[in-house]
Amino acid sequence: MSMDEREPLLTIVGASKSFPGVKALQDVGLDVRHGEVLALVGENGAGKSTLMKLLSGIYTPDAGEFFLGGERLEITSPRQAQELGISIIHQEFNLAGDLTVAQNIFIGREPRRAGIFLSDRELNARAQQLFDRLGLALDPRQRVGELTVARQQMVEIAKALSFNAKVLIMDEPTAALNDLEVATLFDLIRRFTTPDTGVIYISHRMDELKVISDRITVLRDGRYIDTLDTDSTDMREVISLMVGREITGEARPQVTDAGTDVVLSVSGLSTKGVLSDVSFELCRGEILGFAGLMGAGRTEVARAIVGADPKSAGTIELAGKPVRIDSPAVAAKLGIGYLSEDRKAYGVLLERDVKENIVLSSLPEFTAALGFMKPAAIEAKASELVTALSIKTPSTSQLVKNLSGGNQQKVVIAKWLVKDCDVLIFDEPTRGIDVGAKDEIYALLNALAAQGKAIIMISSELPEVLRMSHRIAVMCEGRLTAILDNADATQENIMDYATRFSAEGTVMA
Amino acid sequence: AAGGGDAGGGDAGGGEASGDKPYIAIVSKGFQHQFWQAVKQGAEEAAEEFDVEITFEGPDTEADVDQQIQMLQTALDKGPDAIGFAALDSQAAGPLLQQAKDSNIPVIAFDSGVDSDIPVTTASTDNKAAAAEAAKQMAELIGHAGKVALVVHDQTSVTGVDRRDGFVEYMEENEPDIEIVDTQYGGGDQAKSADLAKAIIAANPDLKGLYGSNEGSAIGVVQAVKELDLAGKLTVVGFDSGKAQIDAINEGLMAGAITQNPVGIGYETVKAAVAAINGDKVEKTIDTGFFWYDKSNIDSEEIKAVIYE
Amino acid sequence: MTTTPTASDTASTETGRPGGLVGRLRGQLQQLLAFASLIIIVAFFAFASPHFFTTSNITSILVAATVTGILALGTTFVIITGGIDLSIGTGMILCGVMAGVFLTFWGWPLWAGVLGAILFGGLIGFVNGFNVAILKIPPFIATLATMLIAAGLALVISGTKPIYFKETPDFQAIMNLSIIPGMRFPLGVAIFILMMIIAAVLLSRTIFGRYTYSIGSNEAATALSGVNVNKWKIIIYTVSGLFVGVAGVLAASRLSSAQPTGGLGLELEAIAAVVIGGTSLSGGKGSIVGTVIGALIMAVLTNGLRIMSIPQEWQSVAVGTVILIAVYLDMLRRRGR
């Protein structure tokens, strides 16, 4: 990509923002050059999202100035930011679930007739044009609430690209995507960047940065640390700037021997319309990875097992005994915990505080006679986990909605670490978690497995699956297409199995 | 025109369920209060006596004109042989009364009357005169001087307005030394009336008398007197009857009350309706009267006949 | 059902926006299913009483449904945004009183008085919208306050007496004029039907309806998409208020008088009609057809039980039970999909 000699496209100078108890940003500056993709990295809670929210008019800065093409900006509202040419994909989705894909994309910009009348036909046609142009296989008329997280992410991306923006901000767009989809996204980004536009790209997936970014700006604890040229930089250096220490992430695990006594045995599991005949066994001390493309049905397997969705056929045996699980409460009682991929909808209680979230699934253990809770024990346990997972929060009484995305994710993980389950199903557990913390979570998972717990880990990041799992189950279109031993698995053969039965099974052409 | 057809069907079919008996639909102003239950009782007694079929219904509150109109409409659609009607607002019922007339369904007005010449007769009490009687008794009881207040059940309905105005006008015309300090409305709800009576008493420590304009209001006032330990110090005059009022009078918490003759009203209404159906001549008005009762006459036969528990 | 490729179409039509012909048909089928409860109830009463299924009584039911129905239509918009409006009952009473003031006290010509009363309804709605959108007072409280204020003002302005339309005897024709010769089919019912059409078009075909759904579905996202949510909320409450104004005029016209009391409880009845019609109080979902069906179910029930001369105390037991059953069946059907 060619660099311009012009002034930077976008400049931020001296941005600061505080929240009660938190200095989220202190005197941060950065610039985006014409035609470049600037990666913005930092640990969870470093202030990335906050900076982008200042830029898109959601928060008002305590201090700081913004320049676009040399002109000083006064950003007062999201709408105005959009009009100025700043388009953003937020870390948390902002979609109206009851509206269709096309309606969501064009909210506020509907084609009208006679001022007030709508034409959904025209709306759908325009959306279809957009998808064709971008190469996305989305149905404009589908209700967004029915889409999987990954597809919702694609809707957000399409929406952001549908503005003729000068600056496109993407806050962890790939957190819910797998490699194939990520590749398509990168394609879109490359097509978007012209000598007159620029992209700010936030991600915790270090390997992506090499591929897509031109420069990398690092934040730590709300401060600007450094900006590096991607080409001439070693990722390990970026990571150490981010976390302030060296991290030695291994590519492949030292797979310890998993046990052989079967804890969970699923056979013939089917659900109406999605899953057909899924069978597998899970042993004590084993981590079973689940890989597959978006919409392959991995989440559905987990939800069906814990009784969150109705099963149409199939049996589940727990330690050899058949069990009937028709609600997550029953599953929890039997010692099966499920961490959802959609933390906002199914993970956290946003309006409640950290400790309450952490003990939610194991509250009876913190309850004395007559239903009285033990506040001291709750506080102690919550503090312990906040420290163990280095959750960045001023206190355990902070409302979860005030935590950064990654820290919210850690709270959800903490919830299941407190509860003593024999079988844990983690659906995209490291979604939005920074590299340093990922390592800690991997270590925790390994420790849990070593304690004899059986773990299912659903992940869209193949390196993660390969690194963590003893065995890898691959799904495609609601079927289990293979269960591979770690030693036999490669990214290539997993992708092969993941596309086994599908001619048009992928969302993106 | 269609209404006429329906009425004809009603005649032929003899109204509701049981074959040939004439059917009289009664739409009253209320249904839940004991007063209206007593009217209903009188109507049922007459129905038994004259061997006719009746239905009796009324809106939830006396402020609900629209609900009453709907009930009247439904009653007309059932094609009755006669209608008994106590209008919350005569004017509002005009078109429907006209419809009844067009369909040759005789209308008997009762309670406070219907301001129209369509009803063949009106069986009613003069609420204003009755309230004036209450005022007169009150004046005597408090020695023709001092402050009194009113707890009225409703601000807009005919009974509420008449029972307020009758009382107030009597005092204004005849009792220069009696001051009416407050009038408040409790919807006939006992607890609410008690609470507001307590507020009136709190605001007027030298209050001599309180008047409750219907059963619920009167009992509420008694309750307030009870809760404030003012028995004997405050003169309470009530309206209508019911066990609680009778008890209060016997216990001396209430000086006395006005009662109409609700059972008589119901009875006369049905009786007049039967006469109208048979084509007999009926008087244009039937005065069902009102009575003052207190400790001295509460056990008399005359009063026992017109009060209800 | 879930697996049919057009299940999404059905869902989208549920929100009143048909997606193509197939979706439209499916949507209608679904409404027909909701319609089924109504039909069963009507059939039951028709069987139970010879007086029920007569032209005259059917008209009576429609007349009885008109005022509450129009209130329910207007408030459907508010409910789809996730709000609630408790002021529609007494607000309607106040609009009737204002019609009396304009026509009888001030001697305005008929058309001006009627228009004035309707616009006054809009004003009440505007105040609600302002309180909700700008002052950020929760809709329940904002409209509860308006409910009380409207009830008080209706009494104050009228002098606690009904106002009769002495100067404009034609006023009563608005509701009562018979528009089909030889049949008692009053103009008011025609106006009710007209209001249904207006509401349905507004909700399903205009930008106004789209933002109504969008705000109810995800207010934050709608705002982030650059929609001026506050402005639209005010507009939505104002439009709902205009419906209240129309209902007030019709109610007063029906009684040939502006009654200054009453109206309390009507808001619950209207909201019940909306919810029975499948609109969710948590917002984002709902349809006008549903509301109409809900309003008719309520009106038919009340009328039928009266026609059958069920003792009055049992009537409310029966209404409550039937509502439970109807909504439960509707839930079953939805979950079944």
Place this chain on the structure above:
Amino acid sequence: MTTTPTASDTASTETGRPGGLVGRLRGQLQQLLAFASLIIIVAFFAFASPHFFTTSNITSILVAATVTGILALGTTFVIITGGIDLSIGTGMILCGVMAGVFLTFWGWPLWAGVLGAILFGGLIGFVNGFNVAILKIPPFIATLATMLIAAGLALVISGTKPIYFKETPDFQAIMNLSIIPGMRFPLGVAIFILMMIIAAVLLSRTIFGRYTYSIGSNEAATALSGVNVNKWKIIIYTVSGLFVGVAGVLAASRLSSAQPTGGLGLELEAIAAVVIGGTSLSGGKGSIVGTVIGALIMAVLTNGLRIMSIPQEWQSVAVGTVILIAVYLDMLRRRGR
């Protein structure tokens, strides 16, 4: 205010769970701020009328607040789950009638009759909970139906007549017994205070209260955390019903008779008290202290305006306006943080 480092503590205490001593104090401070509206109103009336701030009148206010207040306490739990209960007003009436049936018709001993009536309230709540949790009927509709059914049953069971407690003359003492010698401080008010304490402890210190908040905050996430949401919802509605039972007994005791009518409208008053007290109708947030303050604001307003002999039609205008202002100021304060 905005920048104090422990504002988050305040926020968490707002929901009734003190986070350490500092948080507790701050929480209390904040309630004090909400308390401020109440104080201002009281001060205003005390200034405006010499008869307002007397022991006797304060007792009257508390007596007037008791029944609605207890209803509001119970329904706070339901509202925090994101539900609503419209059946509390007529449900209370029905519980009173049941007390009459047990004590007068069936001649049960006093304690048994009272207990029976309270448990009957629990039964009504259980039915609501079952309909909401298991049959998945929206709370608004489920409890609206119960409201109608309870109103009807109260009339049916009592024979549309008040039931007097002839067999148990002591029954009236439950509400009216004077417990402080030389002062008119009735037992009923003491029971009200006891119910406040029970409700506050339940909500802030027990697993029951915790799940109430969790369900209201995010029902799906709570269910996926292994909490049996349906079971707890039923329990919550049942507990709310027990409060309804207590209120019903007290209301009947006050009048020494079970009145089979009335109660309608009380549910809105109770819900208003809850919402004025800062509990959100969308669930997840709320406190008992808030509800108590809300109930007192309503009772003080009504009493004070009556004491001042404000014409009744203006009273409701004034109440509506004050509610608007009080809630608006509360919003301002919250947003300010």
